[in-house]
Amino acid sequence: MEYALQQLLNALAFGAEYALVALGLAVVFSIMGLVNFAYGEIIAASAYAVLLAVAVGLAAPLAAVGLAIAMGILASVLLERVAFRPVRRAPLTTGLLTAFGVSIVLQNLFQLFISPRPQALPLLNGLNQTLMVGPYAVSSLQLMQLATAIVAGGALVWFLNRTTLGIAMRAAAGDFATVRLQGIRADRVVAAAFALSGLLAGIAAVFVLARRGSVAPDMGFMLVLKAFVACVIGGFGSLAGAALGGMVLGFIEVGLLVLLPAEYGGIKETLTYCIVIALLLLRPEGLMGTRRELGDKEA
Amino acid sequence: MLKIEKLSVRYGTVHAVQDLDLAVAEGELVALLGPNGAGKSSTIEAIIGLVAAGGRVEMDGQDISRLPPELRIRRGLALSPEGRRVFAGLTVAENLRLAAATRRDRAGVRADTDRFMELFPVLRARMHQPAGTLSGGEQQMLAIARALMTRPRLLLLDEPSLGLAPRIVQRIFEVIAELKAGGMTILLVEQNAAHALRLADRAYVLGAGRLQYQGPARDLASDRLMSLYIGG
Ligand SMILES: Nc1ncnc2c1ncn2[C@@H]1O[C@H](COP(=O)(O)OP(=O)(O)OP(=O)(O)O)[C@@H](O)[C@H]1O
Numbered sequence: 001m002e003y004a005l006q007q008l009l010n011a012l013a014f015g016a017e018y019a020l021v022a023l024g025l026a027v028v029f030s031i032m033g034l035v036n037f038a039y040g041e042i043i044a045a046s047a048y049a050v051l052l053a054v055a056v057g058l059a060a061p062l063a064a065v066g067l068a069i070a071m072g073i074l075a076s077v078l079l080e081r082v083a084f085r086p087v088r089r090a091p092l093t094t095g096l097l098t099a100f101g102v103s104i105v106l107q108n109l110f111q112l113f114i115s116p117r118p119q120a121l122p123l124l125n126g127l128n129q130t131l132m133v134g135p136y137a138v139s140s141l142q143l144m145q146l147a148t149a150i151v152a153g154g155a156l157v158w159f160l161n162r163t164t165l166g167i168a169m170r171a172a173a174g175d176f177a178t179v180r181l182q183g184i185r186a187d188r189v190v191a192a193a194f195a196l197s198g199l200l201a202g203i204a205a206v207f208v209l210a211r212r213g214s215v216a217p218d219m220g221f222m223l224v225l226k227a228f229v230a231c232v233i234g235g236f237g238s239l240a241g242a243a244l245g246g247m248v249l250g251f252i253e254v255g256l257l258v259l260l261p262a263e264y265g266g267i268k269e270t271l272t273y274c275i276v277i278a279l280l281l282l283r284p285e286g287l288m289g290t291r292r293e294l295g296d297k298e299a
Numbered sequence: 300m301l302k303i304e305k306l307s308v309r310y311g312t313v314h315a316v317q318d319l320d321l322a323v324a325e326g327e328l329v330a331l332l333g334p335n336g337a338g339k340s341s342t343i344e345a346i347i348g349l350v351a352a353g354g355r356v357e358m359d360g361q362d363i364s365r366l367p368p369e370l371r372i373r374r375g376l377a378l379s380p381e382g383r384r385v386f387a388g389l390t391v392a393e394n395l396r397l398a399a400a401t402r403r404d405r406a407g408v409r410a411d412t413d414r415f416m417e418l419f420p421v422l423r424a425r426m427h428q429p430a431g432t433l434s435g436g437e438q439q440m441l442a443i444a445r446a447l448m449t450r451p452r453l454l455l456l457d458e459p460s461l462g463l464a465p466r467i468v469q470r471i472f473e474v475i476a477e478l479k480a481g482g483m484t485i486l487l488v489e490q491n492a493a494h495a496l497r498l499a500d501r502a503y504v505l506g507a508g509r510l511q512y513q514g515p516a517r518d519l520a521s522d523r524l525m526s527l528y529i530g531g
């Protein structure tokens with residue numbers, strides 16, 4: 001029982017983290033049609049901001065959380081301004097290549113100016129403690145991840161449905177030109193999407209830091225790759241799909257961890273992607289995506 | 300109010316509009332006519348800033364041809380686009396709310412919403428329904444209401460009667476007449492030339508991107524129109 005509960009919390013916590021990062025990707029994609037492959041480096045930038053703050057003597061965990069989030073927003077908005085805005089009207093592949101380029105440049109900057117090797121940063125380790133809830137031992141970090149994902153998801157839904165800027169973002173996902181015909185500045189809507197995305201990156205950075213207790217130039221890479229898979233599972237461009245896809249991926253991974261005998265642990269990733277492929281064969285448009293009519297295939 | 304000089308729109312090698320001069324004075328209803336592919340929508344989109352164009356577009360004597368669409372809206376232009384382009388996933392209320400996004404007069408917005416509900420009673424019952432679920436006629440009414448919500452001084456209407464039942468077309472033209480009576484300046488693109496010319500003060504006829512005719516709507520409403528459309 002305790003083991004099952006522990007694994008359920010595990011799955012929810014992993015799922016929540018994937019869902020947060022997937023939402024960060026989807027917010028930008030739904031409006032710009034851009035898969036921001038530099039997203040992992042925004043997460044890393046947030047973590048490095050904390051590293052630098054600690055280096056100059058600031059060592060309050062709460063301030064570090066605020067700093068990471070602020071840096072996520074700043075880095076994301078700044079990247080949009082200097083890298084993505086100039087290619088906004090270019091074909092989508094140009095944006096994709098730009099994102100890859102930015103990703104590599106940022107990783108190199110971290111390597112060059114800080115270090116190519118991981119740097120210890122235990123400041124936020126305190127977030128990750130074992131709590132006793134009744135007879136059960138649970139990780140405070142996992143509970144926080146779950147709670148944060150629920151709050152962030154709820155806040156996002158509220159923002160998108162109740163504020164004019166949020167409604168404009170939903171409208172822009174379908175027809176950006178017509179949003180401009182309402183007198184709404186295109187740059188504002190895009191900047192808001194990147195700010196939102198950066199905010200989620202900052203939160204993700206806090207969790208990654210608390211778990212691994214160190215920073216590294218490629219620390220965001222695997223997470224963003226997983227989040228990308230979550231977006232594909234959920235249906236690219238759908239925010240609800242991104243959140244759901246993240247959760248599904250969390251459950252697949254933890255489920256396999258539980259079901260596979262320890263000596264087969266090495267094929268966990270392989271099996272994960274087999275399941276993902278099977279899901280996509282069943283629903284090629286993703287769980288929450290809309291089906292596009294492409295005609296019948298000749299037999 | 301609006302003055303266009305030597306407007307040209309090109310898509311690759313296609314000259315959609317060439318050297319077009321056009322003017323709309325305050326309070327006028329001007330019809331822009333022409334067969335399919337004549338360049339009417341391209342002209343409208345160049346005026347509002349959705350397509351890049353050569354030449355000059357002036358609003359109130361000021362050159363606006365370098366401004367993005369959102370700033371042209373703020374100068375008092377608004378467009379009800381061809382194909383309506385309502386935000387399908389947003390409710391009727393949300394569609395109107397976006398159009399009011401740049402306005403600060405909350406009371407005025409509420410008053411306008413009420414006015415549009417009176418102008419188009421079918422919208423009132425559908426305020427919280429996704430715009431994508433509205434019928435074509437209802438979507439057209441929403442598109443016009445949405446354009447009016449930005450408080451334009453010059454309203455651009457691109458084929459507001461396209462694909463609608465005669466009764467709805469009738470209603471749309473009544474509304475256009477009411478707007479004109481209320482002093483609104485309008486540039487109207489229509490396939491339904493006879494109908495448009497009954498309301499218009501002046502008309503321009505485009506053919507293959509070039510100006511074929513301009514003059515009082517009354518003169519054009521005769522058989523001359525037919526020959527223009529067919530022979531040119
Ligand atoms: N985005 C585009 N790319 C390439 N060619 C275009 C584009 N938009 C319009 N055209 C071409 O420009 C010409 C004028 O098109 P436009 O839509 O302005 O005509 P229109 O007078 O509005 O026609 P309709 O009455 O059918 O709406 C057409 O030959 C059309 O094929």
Ligand SMILES: [Mg+2]
Nearest residue numbers: 339340341381
């Ligand atoms: Mg047209």
